Amino acid sequence: MGMTITEKILAAHCGKKEVVPGELIMADIDLALANDVTAPLAIKEFEKSGAQTVFDKDKIALVPDHFTPNKDINSAEQAKILRDFAKKHNITHYFEIGEMGVEHALLPEKGIVLPGDLVIGADSHTCTYGALGAFATGVGSTDIAACYLTGKAWFKVPESMKFIVNGKKKPFVYGKDIILYIIGKIGVDGALYRAMEFCGDTIRSLSMDSRFSICNMAIEAGGKNGIIEPDETTLNYVKQRAKRDFKIYKSDSDAKYVDIIEIDMSSVEPQVAFPHLPENTKPVSEATHITIDQVVIGSCTNGRIEDMRIAAKVLKGKKVAPYVRLIVIPATQEVYKQCLNEGLAEVFIEAGAALSTPTCGPCLGGHMGILAKGERALATTNRNFVGRMGHPESEVYLCNPAVAAASAVLGRIGSPQEIGVKEEVL
Amino acid sequence: MILTGKAWKYGDDINTDLIIPARYLNTSDPVELAKHCMEDEDPDFTKKISKGDFIVAGKNFGCGSSREHAPISIKYAGVSAVIAKSFARIFYRNAFNMGLLILECNEADEIKTGDEIYVDTEKGEIKNITQNKIYKILPVPDFMEQLLSKGGLMEYMKDLKKA
Numbered sequence: 160m161g162m163t164i165t166e167k168i169l170a171a172h173c174g175k176k177e178v179v180p181g182e183l184i185m186a187d188i189d190l191a192l193a194n195d196v197t198a199p200l201a202i203k204e205f206e207k208s209g210a211q212t213v214f215d216k217d218k219i220a221l222v223p224d225h226f227t228p229n230k231d232i233n234s235a236e237q238a239k240i241l242r243d244f245a246k247k248h249n250i251t252h253y254f255e256i257g258e259m260g261v262e263h264a265l266l267p268e269k270g271i272v273l274p275g276d277l278v279i280g281a282d283s284h285t286c287t288y289g290a291l292g293a294f295a296t297g298v299g300s301t302d303i304a305a306c307y308l309t310g311k312a313w314f315k316v317p318e319s320m321k322f323i324v325n326g327k328k329k330p331f332v333y334g335k336d337i338i339l340y341i342i343g344k345i346g347v348d349g350a351l352y353r354a355m356e357f358c359g360d361t362i363r364s365l366s367m368d369s370r371f372s373i374c375n376m377a378i379e380a381g382g383k384n385g386i387i388e389p390d391e392t393t394l395n396y397v398k399q400r401a402k403r404d405f406k407i408y409k410s411d412s413d414a415k416y417v418d419i420i421e422i423d424m425s426s427v428e429p430q431v432a433f434p435h436l437p438e439n440t441k442p443v444s445e446a447t448h449i450t451i452d453q454v455v456i457g458s459c460t461n462g463r464i465e466d467m468r469i470a471a472k473v474l475k476g477k478k479v480a481p482y483v484r485l486i487v488i489p490a491t492q493e494v495y496k497q498c499l500n501e502g503l504a505e506v507f508i509e510a511g512a513a514l515s516t517p518t519c520g521p522c523l524g525g526h527m528g529i530l531a532k533g534e535r536a537l538a539t540t541n542r543n544f545v546g547r548m549g550h551p552e553s554e555v556y557l558c559n560p561a562v563a564a565a566s567a568v569l570g571r572i573g574s575p576q577e578i579g580v581k582e583e584v585l
Numbered sequence: 586m587i588l589t590g591k592a593w594k595y596g597d598d599i600n601t602d603l604i605i606p607a608r609y610l611n612t613s614d615p616v617e618l619a620k621h622c623m624e625d626e627d628p629d630f631t632k633k634i635s636k637g638d639f640i641v642a643g644k645n646f647g648c649g650s651s652r653e654h655a656p657i658s659i660k661y662a663g664v665s666a667v668i669a670k671s672f673a674r675i676f677y678r679n680a681f682n683m684g685l686l687i688l689e690c691n692e693a694d695e696i697k698t699g700d701e702i703y704v705d706t707e708k709g710e711i712k713n714i715t716q717n718k719i720y721k722i723l724p725v726p727d728f729m730e731q732l733l734s735k736g737g738l739m740e741y742m743k744d745l746k747k748a
């Protein structure tokens with residue numbers, strides 16, 4: 160019987176020829192990721208077990224990105240736990256401030272995750288790496304501790320859903336809009352426990368950065384993983400970065416899917432998700448009455464170089480509206496450097512934006528842009544839950560970087576066309 | 586196992602930011618986390634509940650982030666089990682891994698805040714004493730039973746490593 164790309168990767172990592180949905184497996188892990196919020200718990204559990212050595216110092220990634228540069232004393236203590244552990248076990252992929260970036264932008268950029276890998280991360284957006292044709296999924300801290308001990312994790316093989324995305328996109332429509340549109344259609348538990356496989360001409364035409372945005376938000380539909388078969392675009396991205404071998408998997412033509420959903424993007428506008436769930440999506444033209452206090456451009460969803468270029472193109476020569484705060488956060492040091500080299504940083508600063516060092520910051524209401532009671536933000540992040548960016552009575556709307564940039568200028572939600580930016584950016 | 590307590594009822598899609606807001610994640614101290622359990626959904630939650638009470642919810646409980654701080658804060662707040670129509674997958678996994686009892690029940694919607702609940706895990710039954718009704722708990726997969734009986738994932742994996 161045919162297998163999906165997800166099933167093939169899982170089978171290869173538990174030494175089986177074939178796995179079927181529902182089957183429980185114990186699989187070998189290529190990379191176990193944790194951050195400054197989740198690693199301290201994992202490290203505590205690992206140390207409680209009495210173990211002296213980790214399973215493989217090259218297969219552990221520790222990224223202090225959430226409350227860093229340390230927000231307060233507690234955060235400093237948490238980050239120190241990672242640093243001490245990394246030193247003690249000589250962990251290869253530990254990233255100190257200055258090198259650190261938002262984990263899900265950083266690891267692919269550094270070539271640490273590659274096609275065919277099986278990755279677990281104590282962070283729900285670990286599913287981002289599916290854009291490379293890897294199986295990657297979020298787990299808890301105890302799973303990470305158990306993996307430090309044994310190099311293994313347990314999985315229930317998920318059923319797969321196939322999303323065939325076709326049609327020429329309208330201007331200012333990106334990967335972010337495709338995934339928001341899909342979540343709007345199927346709901347926040349529409350893919351619960353399942354693999355979401357994205358294919359079709361529109362997906363093929365997307366840059367890697369847009370593909371990362373799509374797989375990043377698979378979890379917002381309840382998905383176990385998001386995945387895109389590698390192609391030329393993937394290989395071009397990976398070849399410059401890989402320092403080890405990797406394997407390309409593709410779904411068989413007779414692979415089984417529990418659901419096949421066709422999406423036609425040709426008439427889909429840029430999407431805005433209204434509070435307080437990512438499924439509350441509307442076209443941007445139906446959101447133009449919403450005034451805003453803050454705009455955030457960044458995060459593991461949309462903090463990559465393509466996003467910075469899109470935002471800068473929209474903002475060039477414009478000014479942020481009075482009393483609106485625009486915060487731009489390149490996701491990694493590399494993206495930050497590119498912003499400087501390409502003159503994007505200057506565009507942001509001229510427009511009146513605060514340009515920050517890489518951090519998760521306001522995305523999870525950590526620091527660097529917290530909302531007061533009753534305030535409203537528009538963000539390129541991935542969650543608009545109650546209190547996500549600050550006070551429980553504040554609101555978050557989600558969108559792509561072009562809409563975010565245009566809205567910062569307008570002082571309300573709106574499209575780039577409304578401020579005279581007409582051309583497709585990339 | 587027999588458990589008794591009062592039900593505290595919430596809706597669908599209760600996410601981990603509601604269970605334990607990220608502003609408290611700069612610590613992993615269970616006692617500290619327990620103080621803020623359910624704070625953004627129900628600010629008085631920790632004041633209202635008594636030890637052994639149940640959280641009851643609709644579909645997709647625990648969606649959102651992977652933070653194990655969520656089941657930890659619930660457990661240390663004194664909640665004996667979460668009863669819901671369905672659980673988000675990372676939350677489900679975390680609960681079994683770290684030892685918070687969670688029960689899937691199709692009729693969870695019928696339970697109301699204040700109902701007296703009696704759970705018999707062996708029988709796979711939830712008795713709603715107030716409403717005089719009995720609901721079925723969906724069976725726990727074998728592997729999960731093994732995790733529970735070993736006392737969580739770490740103990741299970743230690744044995745696996747020895748083998």
Ligand code: SF4
Binds near residue numbers: 261282460519
């Ligand atoms: S940017 Fe936001 S969603 Fe991404 S890892 Fe950081 S906190 Fe999580």
